[in-house]
Amino acid sequence: MAKALTVIGLGNMGGSMVKGLLKSPLKDQHPLKVFDLHPDIKDQFAEMETCQGVEDLSLLGKDGECLIFCVKPHDLKSLAETLRGKIDPDCLVLSILAGVRIETIQEELDFQGGVVRAMPNIAATIGEAATAMCCNANCSKDQKELAERVFQAVGEAYWTKESLMDTVTGLSGSGPAYIYMVIEALTDGGVKMGLPRSLSQNLATQTVLGAAALVKHTGQHPAILKDQVTTPAGTTISALHELEERGLRSMFVSAVEKATDRSRFLGESR
Ligand SMILES: NC(=O)C1=CN([C@@H]2O[C@H](COP(=O)(O)OP(=O)(O)OC[C@H]3O[C@@H](n4cnc5c(N)ncnc54)[C@H](O)[C@@H]3O)[C@@H](O)[C@H]2O)C=CC1
Numbered sequence: 569m570a571k572a573l574t575v576i577g578l579g580n581m582g583g584s585m586v587k588g589l590l591k592s593p594l595k596d597q598h599p600l601k602v603f604d605l606h607p608d609i610k611d612q613f614a615e616m617e618t619c620q621g622v623e624d625l626s627l628l629g630k631d632g633e634c635l636i637f638c639v640k641p642h643d644l645k646s647l648a649e650t651l652r653g654k655i656d657p658d659c660l661v662l663s664i665l666a667g668v669r670i671e672t673i674q675e676e677l678d679f680q681g682g683v684v685r686a687m688p689n690i691a692a693t694i695g696e697a698a699t700a701m702c703c704n705a706n707c708s709k710d711q712k713e714l715a716e717r718v719f720q721a722v723g724e725a726y727w728t729k730e731s732l733m734d735t736v737t738g739l740s741g742s743g744p745a746y747i748y749m750v751i752e753a754l755t756d757g758g759v760k761m762g763l764p765r766s767l768s769q770n771l772a773t774q775t776v777l778g779a780a781a782l783v784k785h786t787g788q789h790p791a792i793l794k795d796q797v798t799t800p801a802g803t804t805i806s807a808l809h810e811l812e813e814r815g816l817r818s819m820f821v822s823a824v825e826k827a828t829d830r831s832r833f834l835g836e837s838r
């Protein structure tokens with residue numbers, strides 16, 4: 569029997585995971601179940617009509633199912649209280665909680681089975697997430713494969729070591745927010761210089777999408793592609809000079825550093 573995937577916590581990211589999974593072939597291979605403390609949340613998503621709503625959380629964790637924890641880090645304690653000692657050892661616990669270490673999850677749940685700590689991002693909604701994950705030694709080969717299939721269903725997925733997960737959170741977990749700010753700011757720049765807002769936003773969005781796609785498809789260093797845009801004495805170099813003077817690169821490096829530190833803090837302050 570195919571193992572059920574149960575998403576627990578249907579907020580921004582749990583909702584994103586469910587929407588992404590429902591668009592993927594995985595939805596035909598595994599029963600998809602959902603649970604939130606607020607049962608009416610499920611009804612707000614028309615897409616979730618086909619998902620089975622879980623009535624009683626304490627009945628979960630049977631038949632080798634995969635529980636996908638998508639609650640806030642500070643809500644883990646109360647969630648774990650309900651599930652403590654009740655999850656069968658052949659189940660897979662998959663957590664996307666920022667900062668929360670595998671060891672903490674095992675302790676809170678009193679669970680010695682397979683645990684995967686993953687960090688996807690909000691682009692899971694459309695199957696474009698970037699996810700990195702790590703697992704404990706108790707994770708079987710099949711469970712690792714299942715975790716891979718879950719996150720590949722909503723984008724790209726990579727294995728890494730747990731000591732790098734806070735950095736992943738600071739880069740790609742939080743990253744979409746940085747890029748939304750860039751798109752918003754570029755749009756404002758266009759508006760300031762006279763473009764209608766909708767045209768400006770469309771141009772800014774497609775520019776970010778196209779530039780990223782070119783890096784990905786050519787595999788070239790971004791600096792080489794940047795130089796191809798930059799005509800001597802042209803327009804681009806004037807803008808790049810301004811960005812360098814104002815410390816754009818340094819700001820992004822510091823942003824990732826700050827978010828990484830915050831993720832570490834969330835893990836330590838439990
Ligand atoms: N928002 C994002 O872009 C990303 C978030 N994450 C992680 O995902 C987790 C959730 O973040 P968001 O979705 O932004 O938060 P959110 O606040 O939007 O959603 C959390 C949901 O969990 C529910 N919940 C709380 N306690 C519960 C319990 N005991 N049982 C069942 N449901 C419960 C809440 O009702 C709420 O719907 C966090 O741990 C965060 O670190 C990871 C990657 C990206």
Ligand SMILES: O=C(O)[C@@H]1CCC=N1
Binds near residue numbers: 737
């Ligand atoms: O801001 C946060 O804490 C979460 C984790 C990564 C993205 N959002």
